[in-house]
Amino acid sequence: AAGKDPLEGQRHCCSIAQLHEHYSLGYPDLDELQKNPQPLIFDIEVLKVEAPGSYQQDPWAMTDEEKLQAVPLIHKEGNELYRQGKGQEAAAKYYDAIACLKNLQMKEQPGSPDWIELDQKITPLLLNYCQCKLQCEEYYEVLDHCSSILNKYEDNVKAYFKRGKAHAAVWNVAEAQADFAKVLALDPSLRPVVSKELRSLEARLREKDAEDKIRFKGIFSQ
Numbered sequence: 001a002a003g004k005d006p007l008e009g010q011r012h013c014c015s016i017a018q019l020h021e022h023y024s025l026g027y028p029d030l031d032e033l034q035k036n037p038q039p040l041i042f043d044i045e046v047l048k049v050e051a052p053g054s055y056q057q058d059p060w061a062m063t064d065e066e067k068l069q070a071v072p073l074i075h076k077e078g079n080e081l082y083r084q085g086k087g088q089e090a091a092a093k094y095y096d097a098i099a100c101l102k103n104l105q106m107k108e109q110p111g112s113p114d115w116i117e118l119d120q121k122i123t124p125l126l127l128n129y130c131q132c133k134l135q136c137e138e139y140y141e142v143l144d145h146c147s148s149i150l151n152k153y154e155d156n157v158k159a160y161f162k163r164g165k166a167h168a169a170v171w172n173v174a175e176a177q178a179d180f181a182k183v184l185a186l187d188p189s190l191r192p193v194v195s196k197e198l199r200s201l202e203a204r205l206r207e208k209d210a211e212d213k214i215r216f217k218g219i220f221s222q
Contacts, residue, residue: 059099064107067100074100075125082132091132098125123149123156130162134169142166157186161194168201171208176201 015025015034024031056074059067078093101122108115126149130142146163149156164179180194 059096059103062100064104067104071097071100071121071125075128078125078128082128087132087135091129091136094125094129094132098122098129101125119152123153127156127158127162130159130166134162134165137169139166139169143170155186157183157190160186161190165197168197168204173201173205 015030018025019031019034025034056070057066059070062070074093074097078090078097081090081093101118105115105118105122108118126145130145133139133141133145142162143166146159146166149159150163153159160179160182164176164183167173167176167179177198180198183190183194
């Protein structure tokens with residue numbers, strides 16, 4: 001109620017109890033509505049009509065079977081959006097697919113065969129999600145998710161590579177170099193790709209050093 005201490009009584013109550021205790025909700029129109037209730041009338045406007053089978057339910061509204069069937073379709077939609085350069089939209093699709101599998105995983109005993117099977121389906125989707133976040137320059141989210149993957153799967157090359165790129169982007173130089181070194185240890189065939197990333201990091205470091213020298217030139221002689 002307007003003007004009342006929100007912590008008074010340390011509890012919430014319905015409007016009837018509020019009126020009983022304070023004689024007002026703090027708004028005359030709401031007081032009047034409580035005294036003389038009126039039926040609610042809803043106006044519903046049809047925005048569009050979709051063909052049968054084309055409507056995609058939200059994960060929370062699906063059955064377990066529907067979730068499993070939806071995941072590959074959502075994954076495919078995410079891949080197509082990513083190919084079109086729509087990183088944010090693709091990330092949303094991967095997130096929906098992950099949500100479906102996470103919901104199913106919550107019903108399994110952690111570490112059980114069914115739980116592990118679902119987790120192995122989640123991992124590539126999460127890596128795709130991280131790739132989108134790299135494209136959108138949301139590096140700290142990439143660091144969190146890739147680290148969570150590597151806590152369970154220490155030999156996941158893609159997670160090390162994406163985390164290395166994210167570390168490099170936020171100037172965690174030693175961490176980036178360590179992740180790229182791990183990539184080479186696990187898959188030496190990726191040396192050309194890793195070398196390109198390390199050269200890019202070294203070039204950015206030289207550029208940053210040059211900018212710092214200009215910025216701080218003469219600062220100690222003033």
